Amino acid sequence: MELTALLLSRIQFAFTISFHIIFPSFTIGLAAWLTVLEALHLTTGQPAYRSVFEFWLKIFGVAFGLGVVSGVVMAFEFGTNWSALSRMSGPIQGPLLSYETFTAFFLEASFFGILLFGRSRVPPWFYLFSTAMVALGTMFSAFWIMVNNSWMQVPVGYATTASGQFAPTDWPAILFSPVVWVRFPHMLLASFLTGASCVAGTGAWYLLRGEYHAEARIMLRMGLFLAAVLVPAQIFFGHLVGDYVHDKQPVKFAAIEGRWHDEQPASEVLIALPDEGAEANRYSISIPVLGSLIGSMSFTAKEAGLTDFPARDRPPVAIPFFAFRIMVGCGLLMLFLAWYGSYLSATERIGERRWMLWAIFLGFPLPWIAILTGWFTAEVGRQPWTVYGVLRTADAITPFLTVREATISLVVFCAVYSFIFAFGIHYIYRLLRAGPAGGLIEPPVGAVPNRPMSVVDRSATSTAPMGDRT
Amino acid sequence: MILFWVAVLAISMLLYVLLDGFDLGVGMLFGMIGDRERRSAMLSAVAPVWDGNETWLIVTGVILWGAFPPVYATLLSAFYLPLLLMLAGLILRGVAFEFRAHAETSRWVWDIAFAGGSFAAAFVQGMTVGALVEGLPITNGRYTGGDFGWLSPFALLCGVGLCLGYALLGACWLVKKCEGDTRDAAYRLIPRLAIGLLAFLFVVFVYALAAHLQVMDRWLQRPYLLVFPVIGAAAIAGLARSVARRRDGVPFRMVALTFAAAFGTLAISFWPYMIPFSMTIDDAAAPHASLAFMFWGEGLFVFPLMLIYAAVNYRVFHGKVRPDAGHH
Numbered sequence: 001m002e003l004t005a006l007l008l009s010r011i012q013f014a015f016t017i018s019f020h021i022i023f024p025s026f027t028i029g030l031a032a033w034l035t036v037l038e039a040l041h042l043t044t045g046q047p048a049y050r051s052v053f054e055f056w057l058k059i060f061g062v063a064f065g066l067g068v069v070s071g072v073v074m075a076f077e078f079g080t081n082w083s084a085l086s087r088m089s090g091p092i093q094g095p096l097l098s099y100e101t102f103t104a105f106f107l108e109a110s111f112f113g114i115l116l117f118g119r120s121r122v123p124p125w126f127y128l129f130s131t132a133m134v135a136l137g138t139m140f141s142a143f144w145i146m147v148n149n150s151w152m153q154v155p156v157g158y159a160t161t162a163s164g165q166f167a168p169t170d171w172p173a174i175l176f177s178p179v180v181w182v183r184f185p186h187m188l189l190a191s192f193l194t195g196a197s198c199v200a201g202t203g204a205w206y207l208l209r210g211e212y213h214a215e216a217r218i219m220l221r222m223g224l225f226l227a228a229v230l231v232p233a234q235i236f237f238g239h240l241v242g243d244y245v246h247d248k249q250p251v252k253f254a255a256i257e258g259r260w261h262d263e264q265p266a267s268e269v270l271i272a273l274p275d276e277g278a279e280a281n282r283y284s285i286s287i288p289v290l291g292s293l294i295g296s297m298s299f300t301a302k303e304a305g306l307t308d309f310p311a312r313d314r315p316p317v318a319i320p321f322f323a324f325r326i327m328v329g330c331g332l333l334m335l336f337l338a339w340y341g342s343y344l345s346a347t348e349r350i351g352e353r354r355w356m357l358w359a360i361f362l363g364f365p366l367p368w369i370a371i372l373t374g375w376f377t378a379e380v381g382r383q384p385w386t387v388y389g390v391l392r393t394a395d396a397i398t399p400f401l402t403v404r405e406a407t408i409s410l411v412v413f414c415a416v417y418s419f420i421f422a423f424g425i426h427y428i429y430r431l432l433r434a435g436p437a438g439g440l441i442e443p444p445v446g447a448v449p450n451r452p453m454s455v456v457d458r459s460a461t462s463t464a465p466m467g468d469r470t
Numbered sequence: 471m472i473l474f475w476v477a478v479l480a481i482s483m484l485l486y487v488l489l490d491g492f493d494l495g496v497g498m499l500f501g502m503i504g505d506r507e508r509r510s511a512m513l514s515a516v517a518p519v520w521d522g523n524e525t526w527l528i529v530t531g532v533i534l535w536g537a538f539p540p541v542y543a544t545l546l547s548a549f550y551l552p553l554l555l556m557l558a559g560l561i562l563r564g565v566a567f568e569f570r571a572h573a574e575t576s577r578w579v580w581d582i583a584f585a586g587g588s589f590a591a592a593f594v595q596g597m598t599v600g601a602l603v604e605g606l607p608i609t610n611g612r613y614t615g616g617d618f619g620w621l622s623p624f625a626l627l628c629g630v631g632l633c634l635g636y637a638l639l640g641a642c643w644l645v646k647k648c649e650g651d652t653r654d655a656a657y658r659l660i661p662r663l664a665i666g667l668l669a670f671l672f673v674v675f676v677y678a679l680a681a682h683l684q685v686m687d688r689w690l691q692r693p694y695l696l697v698f699p700v701i702g703a704a705a706i707a708g709l710a711r712s713v714a715r716r717r718d719g720v721p722f723r724m725v726a727l728t729f730a731a732a733f734g735t736l737a738i739s740f741w742p743y744m745i746p747f748s749m750t751i752d753d754a755a756a757p758h759a760s761l762a763f764m765f766w767g768e769g770l771f772v773f774p775l776m777l778i779y780a781a782v783n784y785r786v787f788h789g790k791v792r793p794d795a796g797h798h
Contacts, residue, residue, distance in 0.1 A: 094760065099772075
């Protein structure tokens with residue numbers, strides 16, 4: 001394959017946005033959870049909540065920083081590499097992303113400073129408020145990103161002007177597109193699950209090591225119970241997302257299903273090796289009729305195959321096909337871990353099932369894998385279009401971008417991101433290993449006193465002495 | 471509607487230059503005058519606010535994209551390599567805040583990243599403004615300059631100039647926020663940086679005259695523009711006075727005023743062009759439906775809120791940096 005500026009730009013965009021999404025998907029969930037912890041700490045006065053809060057706040061700080069800096073890149077990349085797209089769709093995508101900046105980034109940035117440095121400078125209620133504002137900001141950000149991306153998936157409410165711009169004609173149709181309102185919850189739930197999974201995984205890790213018993217139990221329980229409720233909801237919204245793809249992007253649906261020819265009733269391919277040259281699957285295992293049931297809720301419906309569409313309008317098949325199956329697999333594994341883990345936790349037996357603790361600990365990256373593969377399915381499945389059915393990716397690129405420029409930028413981003421990723425993960429790992437013990441800061445001079453924390457209710461098995469801290 | 475977004479754009483850009491200007495400036499000084507003690511004080515002076523400051527850059531970017539899409543598309547793609555350098559700089563200095571606090575043996579890596587990243591970002595910003603003043607090669611609304619069409623001695627000179635300017639802002643911020651040795655070191659730097667900046671402005675002026683830059687005609691056609699240099703000169707005089715009297719809060723305001731005057735000069739000399747002298751505001755404006763959608767939500771309601779959040783943030787962290795203001 002020849003390395004054109006187009007291919008290099010696509011690789012760069014895929015790389016930078018995949019790198020970026022790792023951090024917001026974690027911090028969206030974590031910010032909401034921090035808010036709950038701070039509220040619990042204020043209302044119950046239990047020191048373990050404060051200890052868990054301080055501990056996760058430090059990790060939040062590192063992850064949030066990585067999310068911010070990799071997000072700045074995204075705001076520029078549309079203009080540097082995809083200037084034809086940004087010129088044409090600017091009247092729609094520009095306002096949507098400007099709403100993101102206006103409504104989300106300032107909430108996050110301003111109150112994040114207070115979260116990290118301001119506990120001693122503000123009253124407790126304002127600190128809780130700041131935590132909630134950061135959490136709200138992360139969710140606003142996700143909302144506008146999903147509106148923007150959903151418009152690229154299913155463009156609505158626009159007209160093409162004489163100069164070739166997409167001019168908005170119906171903002172409510174854009175904002176309240178049904179596509180947005182299934183994909184936004186899908187992304188939000190995925191983020192909450194990421195937070196839950198990391199928290200539960202960390203709790204399981206400490207229990208395996210016999211450390212920080214009180215904090216570990218809070219982490220494990222809250223993480224597992226939350227996931228037990230959210231995973232089924234996520235599977236339901238995932239199904240709704242599948243419905244919109246079936247109706248609005250039939251060629252993407254056919255690629256995900258690995259269906260080459262029309263079938264009536266259609267079978268469901270569980271696993272296979274799609275062969276684009278032969279327009280057929282090899283080593284296919286499939287279940288009859290299930291394809292029609294999933295696609296149209298019917299035993300007899302006809303389902304479209306890839307060969308209904310000219311080859312130049314089809315996405316590459318293998319990536320959406322496999323990415324989708326990995327995502328679903330992660331979801332089913334999470335369902336098992338969350339339900340069985342919650343059951344064991346509720347019946348106080350989880351400490352005896354060390355293999356389950358190991359599974360929860362090692363399973364912490366499952367939501368991330370699901371998020372990345374889910375986005376690969378959505379974005380690669382949309383190809384060869386940038387704005388589905390309207391603007392081809394090949395026409396969206398900066399026309400005068402040279403291979404030299406695109407190569408330099410790809411190399412620089414890979415180098416810089418690898419560098420900060422390696423250090424970031426190292427620091428987060430060190431924070432996790434150090435554990436919540438040393439987490440509480442001494443009240444600085446002039447601090448507004450927080451509620452005095454008692455140590456009475458701390459678990460006797462805890463190895464973290466905190467008696468003299470407030 | 472168009473004018474409203476021009477105004478919000480101008481306010482956002484000016485706020486960016488003033489706010490991120492001082493924290494980029496502190497970043498550069500961090501590499502030059504920082505010993506261990508000072509570095510900790512310097513970081514504390516900007517750590518709680520830098521993220522908000524940098525957000526004004528994003529605001530500028532997205533207003534351009536939403537309200538003036540051709541400007542966003544043209545400028546960002548024209549400045550491909552310089553913006554790459556700026557982004558790399560902003561990334562490295564941005565993570566340095568958090569990473570440095572967690573580093574043990576690798577702290578020096580983040581010291582270099584913080585100072586170097588700040589320098590790269592400031593230099594690129596000055597250079598792009600210089601290239602714009604000189605005029606980018608643009609035909610029919612499309613950039614035609616190739617990979618290095620922005621590169622010129624004048625642009626490089628402006629890059630150095632903005633580094634001096636930001637460093638001056640940074641020094642004044644340190645005077646305002648710090649005490650003791652750090653404050654004294656910053657006071658000693660202010661006269662040198664200010665003289666450097668004045669020398670730079672003089673060279674720019676001579677160059678603009680010699681090269682017959684189109685901007686110069688504008689100054690002759692619009693003599694009222696001279697008001698801005700006069701304000702700038704008065705502010706520099708105020709700076710000298712407040713430094714001599716060691717009035718910690720005043721120098722920053724004076725330099726900010728100088729920056730505002732310079733910004734006003736440029737903005738009004740370009741008017742009505744957004745990309746001088748090839749794309750006007752009206753050429754670039756998005757359809758009314760886009761501008762109105764932005765106006766009735768983010769323009770009318772959220773923009774004032776943003777200013778309030780920023781003000782709350784500065785209010786919470788007002789006054790001198792506390793010696794115990796260490797990391798969470």
